[in-house]
Amino acid sequence: MREAAAASGAGPATAPEDRDVTLEEVARLAGVSTATVSRVINNRGPVRESTRRRVLEAARRLRYKPNIHARALAGGASRILGMIASNIENPFFIDIFRSFETEAARYGYEVVLKHSDYSRKRLLEAIETFAGQRVAGLAIAVSEADEKVIEELNEGRLPVVFCDGGRAGDRLSAIKVRYDTGMRRMVEHLYALGHRRIAFLGHHLSLAAARERERAFTEAAELHSADLRYIIEEGDDSPDGGRQAVQQVLRSGFEPTAVVCANDLMAVGALTELRRYGLSAPEDVSVAGFDNIEFSEHVYPALTTVSVPRDRIGRLAAWTLIPREAGYPGSREVVIDPELIVRESTGPAPRP
Amino acid sequence: MREAAAASGAGPATAPEDRDVTLEEVARLAGVSTATVSRVINNRGPVRESTRRRVLEAARRLRYKPNIHARALAGGASRILGMIASNIENPFFIDIFRSFETEAARYGYEVVLKHSDYSRKRLLEAIETFAGQRVAGLAIAVSEADEKVIEELNEGRLPVVFCDGGRAGDRLSAIKVRYDTGMRRMVEHLYALGHRRIAFLGHHLSLAAARERERAFTEAAELHSADLRYIIEEGDDSPDGGRQAVQQVLRSGFEPTAVVCANDLMAVGALTELRRYGLSAPEDVSVAGFDNIEFSEHVYPALTTVSVPRDRIGRLAAWTLIPREAGYPGSREVVIDPELIVRESTGPAPRP
DNA sequence: TTGAAAGCGCTACCAA
């Protein structure tokens, strides 16, 4: 309304809504220089309180929105964070993204999400794109980052945080989840229930980091090597992958009393497929997932799983990337302990 | 390797990896002006074939990556598309995003995703932010866009496509799904199975567009007004919301023989909650979802639902926003017919 | 068909 009034009077004269309101216009209205406006907007450098107020008021009146491109070009931090996830269909990554984005927004940062589809090549491309865009920081939540990629990242000048694995470095931070602890708890749980033949359903991916959960399982299982037998099969990172893997297990003749999956998504598929074979959980076979996605609680039977706190991971990642007022560490390593969540899908091993 | 060799010889002299390779450097190497390089890179204006080749080769050698900020600032189209979704936890939106992003990437566009959490205020903010960033186009997949928002969008200069509802306009395109058709098919299906008391579980949201599925249900149900009774309850757009809504239905004493949900996510929760009350689907109560998210196939019992082709929606949206070589229509309206998918969660109504 | 040069809106440096 105010704008309409202001624009009226004379003729067209360049409708004000047709162009961005610039710093300069704010400066003019506030009666100061663009430099001062910039200082106020960015909260940098000394500005007299009365001036600051005047500028802020002018900016508000004009509905000023900084042009991020100009800002980035001029060398200021770009206020855009990048995030790369392996598979945005997996709620695990979405949850991380969500809390990452929410936390970033709190500090006025935007987040751009790209997915690599578990392809090392796409990961590399995404990194290059983000680097070219000069994002302020990059969160990597993928399982296909091998040591070579990490090394390259470490030599670049872009702050990076690994949401799951990786390692800390010069400008690299890493958030690590103790999968081994989580897996150990899971195996202990099943062992205590009397299970002695366990199948592990892992990813189809041959990439280094993707194997972590599998390795964690193997190690945990080996602790009971005296009488615990296990088998490992693989499928995609999806319900369908879980179904395929179950088929392989069943065909192998191994006859597990419990099935542990690399993640909840696969566990859901495993559950479905077992039922197709007339096996129900937990009476005939116990089934366990990993991650504790929201769904795991809403399938039948509700999934026993290991809780990985994605919201905390996302928050930490943003926190790590965004330069804070106080002493900003630059890079660091955080370790998170996951927790076993026992629900209905696991129970005592059936009598032989 | 080549770069290392080139950089060697003298001292530090600004390591080449430390800065972006600029248009100017490419121009220098190719022995032309920056204007020419720009023409080549953007495929605009006349350039002699031999020149073009020389420039391309130089760009390749230097691993030139255009700086999107400079590009945007200089007035070129920004090659970034924005997308706003109500709830990125819902695979429905994720699926649209995925195919949108994939299609956009094909044309060299990036996609930035923001979510509005079903808040009109957040939607408005997101729109403003995107407008400030001068994105090349905006895909809106929310249910909280009322006529006022649409009107505002229509007056702006940003190309917009509504992924679900909305309406076509000056620079507005709309992809519409015939929810009424889908709902009608669902109701027919249940009616044919003998169901005469049906509960509809809708969203908690009082926003206009969010009601569409509910209205579609009501209309479909009214067609059988002679002997079909129904009740409407609401919850969040999540499995938990489905559980709450089921509780309300059960408490109301209505005793439905079938439950139709506004989407699959809620249906999953409904299934779980019914089981808690000792009711199993489809024997005691039939349960149906809407959307056909991947999960709907992997819950127990597999969900009867209505298929909404998200990949097609995403692809269409990108297609609409990106200026194509051929006659680019600018704005248009597309209508999509959803399909009924009958699985295990619905069956004959139990004898009274 | 090509080049020169004027900005786009902002930040950061140096002076005042």
Add this chain to the structure above:
DNA sequence: TTGGTAGCGCTTTCAA
């Protein structure tokens, strides 16, 4: 505490 101003890398007239 403030203002002046030189770019950031690119696109886009306007001339050549």
